[in-house]
Amino acid sequence: MNKIVTVLLLFFFCSNIGAQDSLAIAKPKKEKIIFTEKDVIVDSAATELKSFAPNFKKKYDAPEFVYEFKTPEKNAWDRFKEWLANLFKNLFNFSNNKTAENFVDILVRSLAILIVIVVIYMIVKAIMNNEGQWVFGKNSDKKIINYDEIEKNLHLVDFQKLIQNSLESGEKRLTTRYYYLWLLKKMSEKQIIEWDVEKTNSDYLYEIKDQSQKEDFAYLSYLYNNIWYGEFELDDHTFAKTRSAFEKSIKKVTNG
Template structure:
C-alpha cells in the first residue's frame, strides 16, 4: 500500500523547465502617448486668453501657491515665509473691513470716536407735529444725552418754522432745502448757524460737554421763541 502511494506521488509531480525571460519597458514609451488622442485635459492657448482671463489665472495661481502645504519635504525660504505672512495679514484685514461695513447699519464705522450708539426712533421725524418736544427733551437731558437733545431741539425748530409756514416740512428735504425756503435774512443766518451745530454734533459724532450744550440750548430756545 505504501509503495502504491509513493508511485502516485512521483507520477503527479511536474517539473517546470521553461526559461523565464524578464520584460523591460521601452525607455521612450511615453512618447507614444503624446498625441492629441491621449490628451484628456483641456489646454487653453495662452494667446487666445484675454487680459481678464490672465488676471484671474494669476490670482488663482497665487492663492494656490499661498495655501499649498502639500510639499512638506521642502523647507520654505525666509522670503517665502515672509510673503505668506504678509498675504495672510492682508486677507485678514480685508475680511475685518468687510465685517465692519456689514455690522454698521448707518454706513459709518462701528469703531468710531464715539462708541456710544444713540438710537432715535424714526417716529420722531415722521410725526414731528405730534411730538411733545418739551417732554422728550427733558428726558434726554436728565440722562445727559446731549447729542440726542440737540437733535430734538433741531426738530422742534423745524416744527416751529413749519407751523409759521416759513418752511414746508418734508422728511425727504435736507437742511439746505429749508435754508433756501427761509426769506428773512436774520432768521436765515440763525438757522444756518443752528444747522451747523446740529450737523457738527449729530453727524460728526462729537461728544458734547455740558458747557457747550448749555450754549447750544440757549441758541435753540431763542430761535424757537422768535419764530
C-alpha cells in the first residue's frame, strides 16, 4: 500500500516539472531593437511663429460682441419727460407708467408741430407786411404787387402820407410814382379825366380839354415814364425839379 502511494507522488511531481519545462520552451524570447542615425527622420522645415495684432481687441468692441446689457443713462430731457409722465399719471389717474409715457410723447410731438406752424406763420406774415414784398424776384416786380392795389383803390389812398413815408426812406422813384397817381386822383375828382386802371397816359391826355392842363400833363407823364421805368440813378437836382412840377400841377387842379 505504501509503495503504491509513493509511486503516485513521484508520478505527479515528474509531470509538473515537465509541464514547466514545456512552457518555458514555448515562450518566445524578447529581441532588443537598436536604432541608428539613418533610422531617425528630422523635419528641417522652418517653423512660423504666429502672433496677435496689437489692436485685435478693438474689432470686438462692436455692440454685437457685447453680451452684457447695460441700462442707458437718462439725460435731462428723459428725466423731464419722466417727471411729466408721473405728473399726468397722478393728475389723470393713468393705469400704468407706460400709458402716461405714451401720453407725454404724443403731447410733446403735438406741441412741436404747433410751434413749427406758428413760426412759419410769423415768417410769412413778416414777409407780407414788408410793403407787400416777397423774398424772390426783382425789386421792381415785388413793389408792383403793392402798387396795383393802390391803383385799384385810388380814391381811398392817402397819398400825402405815402409820399412822406417814401421821402423818409429815400425812395425817390417811388415818390415820383405816388405824385403821378395823386395827380390822376385829383384830375378824376375834378372830372377832368375818367379814371380807369386799364387806361394809358395817352388815353388820359386825349380826355383833357384844357390846353394848358394838357401840356402840363404831357410834361409830367414824360417825367414819370423816364423816372419810374428808366434804369438810371435819379439825382437830387432832377428829383427836386420833378417834385416841384407835380406839386404845382396838383395844386392848380385842386384849386381850379
